[in-house]
Amino acid sequence: MSNNSPIFKTATELSQDLQGGTVTSVDITQAMIDRIDAVDEQVHAFLHIDKEDALDQAKASDDRRAKGESLSPLDGVPVGMKDVIAVKDQPLTAASKILENYRSPYDATVVRKLKDAGAVVAGRLNLDEFAMGSSTENSAYGPTRNPWNLECVPGGSSGGSSAAVAAREVPLTLGSDTGGSIRQPASLCGVVGMKPTYGMVSRYGLAAFASSLDQIGPFSTTVEDAALLLEIISGHDSLDSTSYPTEVPNYSAELKNSSEPKVLGLPKEFFGPGMDDEVRASIDQVIEYYRSIGYQTKEVSLPTTDLSIPVYYVIATAEASSNLARYDGIRYTSRSERAENAIDVYAKSRGEGFGAEVKRRCILGAYALSSGYYDAYYLRAQKARTLIRQDFEKVFAEVDAILTPTSPTPAFKFGEKSEDPISMYLSDVYTISTNLAGLPGISVPCGLSSSGLPIGMQLIGKAFDESNLLQIANAYDREHLHGRQVPNL
């Protein structure tokens, strides 16, 4: 395939090419479909792609452009959706058997915003069932494979969203991040992935996992592209009562302004045992680079770090057990044929429809909320969550952002952690506390390991300070562009 093919370009470049008239949206969308046909049998990032609908949207975009009525810089650029984000009349399975035949009757707010901006919303991307997992092995429709090494996991839960961008099947995708589900797969697949501040992006139309932690966010090959997509999907929405009423800056324009060197915090608890040597070496190089352009780094402490995984799994499973009660075999899921009474409809439909990890988490959540245990688990975890938030508040009085690896190791092999829930949970150790504190975080690729697997760094910012976070991330990314490296497929 020619290097000039649209699939090797960033969304920003495609946007410029579309405006310059050197390519059409139909060209781009057709190239994307051809690429999916060529490589997705190996990668399995997509659960579904409505090619006809994608090309219709592309044609409509080209017609608008011909009349001088383009809607935004993303008009005509394809964007793929994690299969938990509702697109009217398209399937939404959440990678679960229980939603096998579901079709969304409405658009999620992020999808409506993208359609209003003229983007080609195309493709349903694989994930761990209901976003519960860190490897995409929990999909009822088979795992996604890492484009850098097909024997390795792509990370998760948004593994389809990260692998599709890494494999150059689509330039931009959306995922959701509850404890690292955007940043960890972005890191393992060598692309950029960002979780915005809680409340920055509407959750309306996102199949809920843990409502106080979930956020939708972008995947891309560059930080510049992430800014472009984030500014379109962000903003207050009256359909989500946790959406925050705040102005959305023009992130991509602000990236072009030169920014002063900043102060980066290095939390000592993150740089302890458990971190792979090559990951550490790679992060050391990132630290060196920032120092070389005038940034200061400072050791900081987040003493509650070791609490974050137990706190997260109590809160997330409790919220999940409530949220997933709606999949009851009554209104919009498959119903067990063995059900004879009302309780049967619930228990048998859920027993047949849910996979192992979803069952485990719903049961654990029901336990944490049950009479006699609520104070010991759920209430305690909510109080510990306050301590975690306060740790970050103290650190952010001294620094502009926190720099850590995104994941303690590069991508692991299939089956390596799938039988041991705790070892899988520990792969989110660097990302989870960000969700508990509601803060924005971004994973930026920072090189390859000796075995050719991507390594990512994470930057955590102050609440609603995406603009600075993106500028800091871009100060590294625009000079390195590791996300533009293409895996051999």
Place this chain on the structure above:
Amino acid sequence: MSDETPMDIDYVANLARIELSDEEKSTYQKQLGDVLKYFDKLQQLDVEKVEPTAHAFPRHNVWDKDEPRTGLPVKEALKNAPQSRQDQVVVPKVIEE
């Protein structure tokens, strides 16, 4: 707590309304027992004077404008129901005779 008695898996699976096979019950009981042991870190924490966090940036009394909006038409809303009749979802009889 977790170290005293193992989780009563039948009781909790019923609370969660999930039917489990015997094999699933024994696997999950063991796995969730390990997870609960891991949660013990929380029990050692002094949080008596700490206020709980439900949301990172809580908003209170979120009101919407009192303006009528079109909802989902009944036919659309029922499109995904496993069984429906006369614009309603069909369920097994819940009232005993």
